[in-house]
Amino acid sequence: MDHLLNVTTGLSVLLLAIVLVSVRRAHIRPEYSVTWLIAAAAMLVLSRNRPLLDLLRRLSGLPDTPLTLFLMGAGVFLIMVFRLSVILSHLRDDNIALAQRVAILEYYVRSQREP
Amino acid sequence: MRPSKPGALLVIVPAYNEEGAIAEVVISVRTHVPGAPVLVIDDCSLDSTLDVARRAGAETLALPHHLGLGGCVQAGYKLAYELGFDYVIRVDGDGQHDARDIPRILDRLKTSGCEMVIGSRFAGENQSRTGAVRSLGIRFFRMVLRPILGQPVHDPTSGFVGVNRRALDLFSRSFPLEYPEIEALVVLQRKRFRFEEVPCRMRPRLAGRSSITAARSLYYIVHVLLGVFVNVLRFEGRRRQQPAPKEE
Numbered sequence: 112m113d114h115l116l117n118v119t120t121g122l123s124v125l126l127l128a129i130v131l132v133s134v135r136r137a138h139i140r141p142e143y144s145v146t147w148l149i150a151a152a153a154m155l156v157l158s159r160n161r162p163l164l165d166l167l168r169r170l171s172g173l174p175d176t177p178l179t180l181f182l183m184g185a186g187v188f189l190i191m192v193f194r195l196s197v198i199l200s201h202l203r204d205d206n207i208a209l210a211q212r213v214a215i216l217e218y219y220v221r222s223q224r225e226p
Numbered sequence: 227m228r229p230s231k232p233g234a235l236l237v238i239v240p241a242y243n244e245e246g247a248i249a250e251v252v253i254s255v256r257t258h259v260p261g262a263p264v265l266v267i268d269d270c271s272l273d274s275t276l277d278v279a280r281r282a283g284a285e286t287l288a289l290p291h292h293l294g295l296g297g298c299v300q301a302g303y304k305l306a307y308e309l310g311f312d313y314v315i316r317v318d319g320d321g322q323h324d325a326r327d328i329p330r331i332l333d334r335l336k337t338s339g340c341e342m343v344i345g346s347r348f349a350g351e352n353q354s355r356t357g358a359v360r361s362l363g364i365r366f367f368r369m370v371l372r373p374i375l376g377q378p379v380h381d382p383t384s385g386f387v388g389v390n391r392r393a394l395d396l397f398s399r400s401f402p403l404e405y406p407e408i409e410a411l412v413v414l415q416r417k418r419f420r421f422e423e424v425p426c427r428m429r430p431r432l433a434g435r436s437s438i439t440a441a442r443s444l445y446y447i448v449h450v451l452l453g454v455f456v457n458v459l460r461f462e463g464r465r466r467q468q469p470a471p472k473e474e
Contacts, residue, residue, distance in 0.1 A: 211301040214289045
């Protein structure tokens with residue numbers, strides 16, 4: 112169990128570092144990094160706080176602590192992926208509207224140039 | 227390209243990699259519907275569709291990147307609405323639709339007052355032949371749409387469609403982006419707009435291949451069903467009690 116918690120801690124710290132470096136290099140925009148940072152921090156706290164993890168296990172009625180940690184992590188990242196899908200959908204809609212507008216404006220410009 | 231008189235018609239032709247068929251489509255429309263401008267909306271084709279369409283005498287709207295059929299058609303609707311056209315008829319760029327049927331669709335749009343007229347392979351005595359898989363899909367969607375639309379639709383997947391200015395206004399703001407034909411009917415129904423079908427001839431495509439291959443059919447069905455379901459969820463009960471707005 113301790114080994115699993117240590118691995119989770121290591122992965123959480125690695126994720127935090129990757130996100131921070133990516134923000135610094137402008138590979139990810141700060142507004143999109145916040146949820147990743149919160150997710151990594153949440154996993155870090157859970158993996159370093161055994162009483163909190165046990166409390167969550169009792170509250171959720173799950174049979175053992177590793178399963179609780181796994182489900183918590185999976186839940187957090189599912190929410191993250193869903194949020195990214197929402198953002199992608201908005202971006203796609205914006206992108207389509209912009210592409211249509213560009214095409215229409217180009218049409219007007221060409222109409223002005225051609226007799 | 228501006229509407230020359232009230233009640234002006236614009237024919238739009240969404241096209242993606244249709245260099246083999248687009249010239250004949252444009253020439254055919256110009257021959258059978260003289261006086262109506264033809265707008266080819268090029269969905270960022272990889273071939274010379276755009277140049278061929280221009281040489282054939284069409285106005286062109288060139289999208290900066292590939293949007294898919296719905297985004298492509300909606301771009302045409304937006305431009306037509308902004309320019310002030312009262313009627314728009316969509317003809318596919320692959321040559322399957324017979325331009326001789328355009329006046330019949332336009333006439334029905336003007337006389338019936340309904341917002342959309344579908345050129346149907348199966349309406350009335352007209353019983354065109356189609357592939358087994360497609361035929362099965364069409365029957366399935368007829369069954370799904372019947373209770374939602376409150377009236378039968380014989381050819382829900384037809385892209386040979388005419389709309390008036392009210393539908394143009396609606397579709398400029400809200401139009402399905404992929405596989406739009408079936409979902410567009412439900413979008414119309416949300417606003418209590420009406421549609422009718424007129425029998426039309428369909429021909430084999432002049433060139434190219436359909437984007438809906440056998441392998442993509444399942445994706446198509448799931449996608450369209452989801453789109454229909456989402457649009458049904460958006461129905462506004464209060465609006466459904468109100469009568470449809472009258473033709474201006």
